[in-house]
Amino acid sequence: MVRRDLEAVREEIEALRREIRRHEWLYYVKNAPEISDFEFDQLLKRLERLEAEYPELVTPDSPTQRVGGEPSEEFAQVVHRVPMLSLDNTYEAGELRQFDARVRRMLGNEPVEYVCELKIDGLAVSLRYEAGQLVQGATRGDGRVGEDVTPNLRTVRSIPLRLLGETPPPVLEVRGEVYMEKADFQRLNAQRIENGEPPFANPRNAAAGSVRLLDPRITASRPLKLWAYGVGEHEGVTFQTHAEVLERLQEWGLPVNPHFRVCTDIEAVVRYCEEWTRRREELSYEVDGVVVKVNSLEQQARLGSTAKSPRWAISYKFPVSQAMTVVRDIQVQVGRTGVLTPRAILEPVFVDGVTVSHATLHNFDEVQRLDVRVGDTVLLQRAGGVIPQVLGVVLDKRPPDAQPFPIPSRCPSCGSEVARVPGEVAIRCVNLACPAQLRRRIEHFASRDAMDIEGLGPNRVAQLVDAGLVRDVADLYTLRQEDLIRLERMGPDSSRNLIQAIEESKTRGPARVLFGLGIPLVGTTVSQLLVQRFGSIPALMEASVDDLTEIPGIGEAVASSVVQFFSRPENREIVRRLGEYGVRLEEVARAKEERPRPLAGLTFVLTGELPHYTRAEARRLIEEAGGRVTESVSRRTDYLVVGENPGSKLQRARQLGIPILDEAGLLRLIEERAQG
C-alpha cells in the first residue's frame, strides 16, 4: 500500500480523534448523543484502520487505546500528594445543625454557603492529568497511599483520556467516584450466576471489584462510570469556590453529577437531605447519603482538616432500609445454562416503599453460609435499590423443627442429576433438553437486547414449550398461525401479531442473533466484537480459540466458550436452520460490498450546512457509495462538498484548486458515475 504524506494523515487522525472525543463526551457525559452508535463505530473503525497503517502516529490518548493493555502482575503504589480524606458521618438534621454551628464559630460567625452533593456509593479514585493528558489513575487506598490502576481506569468510557479545552492546566488531579448503575449491576450479576461465578453483593462491590482487576480487558467489559466531585493537586489554575470547581470539571469534559446544589444556609441543606432521602429511588445508581461541603475554598483552608477528615465537610447518611420477615419457602429456579438458583419466598414486607415477597439467595454456598431455613425470620436489605438481599437469620426466632435446606441432587424441572463444575459455585442441570432450560433459552432469545420479539414473554414461551411446538429457538420460525390459535388465551389477533413479530425479528442482524443464542460469557458487547471481526455467524462458527483471542477485548475464557458452543452439532444445526428460515446471520455491511460503489477511490470533505442532508447523512451517503470522507482538506481531497456558512475549508480548497460541489452536484456525481 502506498503510504500517504505523513502530515496529511496526521491531520486526518487528529481531526478524527477530536470528533470521536466530542461524541464520547456527548454520549457519556452529556447523555445527549448527536450520532447513532453505528456512525460512532464507523468513526472509531476508520481511526483504527489509519492507526494500524501508520503505527507511528498512535498516541496513548487516542480513543482507540481505551481497551487493551497487558495484565499487570500487581498494582504499584501511588502516594497521594494531597491526601484523600474521608468524611465524618451524621444521621440526623440535628447533627447537621451542630456541624454548621461549629463551622460558623470557627469562622468568626461570617456567613457560610454550602454545596450539597449526592454521596455516590462506589469507589473513590484520583485521576491525574498532566498537560491535559490522563497519566495516572489510582484508588483511594488508605487515603495516603493508593493503588495504580491506570490501565483499568482508562477503559472507563466516561473518564476522558484528555481534558477538553485549548489550555489545560499543567497538573490537575480529579477526584471522583467510580460506580455501576443499578440495572447494569443486575445484568452483570445475572450473567455471573449463569456463568457459575459468585455474584457481587451490591453495585459498590461490583465497581470496586472491577476497578481492582489485574486484567484491564475484563474491566473494559464491566459497565463502569464516573462522577467527578473534586480536585486534588493542581497547578496553573485557581478556584474561588467548590461550585466553581464543579463547573470547571464539567468544562474539562468530566461528568459531574447534575444534582448538586448551592445552599445559602444550613436549613436549605437540611431540606436538600430530606428531599433526596425521598427521591433517591428515582436515580439509576445507588447513593447512600449527601455530602455537604463549605463552598468558599478560602474558608475551607481556614477550617483545615484533622488527620482523618476535613472540618469543612460532612456526610449525611440516609437511613438504611432493612426489614424483618419470615421465609415461607425456598424454591430452586433453573436458568438458561442449567444453573440452579435458590430463591426465598417471603411473607410480604414493606421495605423502602416497595413490597418485597421474594429474595434471591444467589447460590447454594450462600444458602449454607447463611444457613437459611424455611420458617426462619430473616433480616432483609434492598441492595442495588431493587433486588432484596438476605443479610442474615434471626436465630432466636428459628422454629424448633426448621431443617437445613438440602443442596439439590436433581433438577427440579426435569429430574436429571445435577453437576457441580470444579472451581464454580454454580450447580447445573446438565440435561440440554431440560424444559426449564429450554424455556429460559427461548425467553432470552426473544428478549429485548436479542431478537426483541414482542408478545413472547415467559407465559407464552411456557405454553409453546409445553405444547411441544418449540424445542429450540429455530422452531419459532416454523410456527404457523393455525398452531397458535389452538393455544389457550390466543385469539386470531394475538396469534397473527405474534407470527408477525417473529417474522420481523428475522432482520435484527447477526450480533443480536449471536447474543440470543445465549453462549456463556457472550454478552451484547462481545457479540458485536465477534460479528465485527467475522462478519457472519457461519464464519464465526469455524473460528479457533487462537483466531478469537486475537481480537482485542476477547480473552481465553470467552474464546473457549464460543468454540465449545459451536463444537456441538446440535448448536450448529440450530444456526443452519435459522439461516434456512431467513434469519439474517450476516452483516449488511459485507453484503454491501457487492453493490455498486460509484465513488470508490474518491475522498470528500464536507463543510457548511447542506439543504437536505445532515452532516452525518451526507457522510453515510458518500460512504455507502464507496467514497471516503475526511475532516480536513489536503492535496489528497478529490472534492469539497459545500453548504450554507462554509468554514475555512472552502478557502483552503480554493487555494489547492480542489473541485467544489454543492449538494445537487454531489448527487449528480453519484448518478453519473453509477451509470458509468
Ligand code: IVH
Ligand atoms: S468528597 C474530603 N463527594 O465518600 C472530601 N466524597 O467518606 C472527601 N463519596 O471516600 C470526598 N460521593 O468515596 C465526596 N460527592 C462526593 C462523594 C464522596 C461519594 C465518597 C468518597 C469518599 C467517601 C467519604
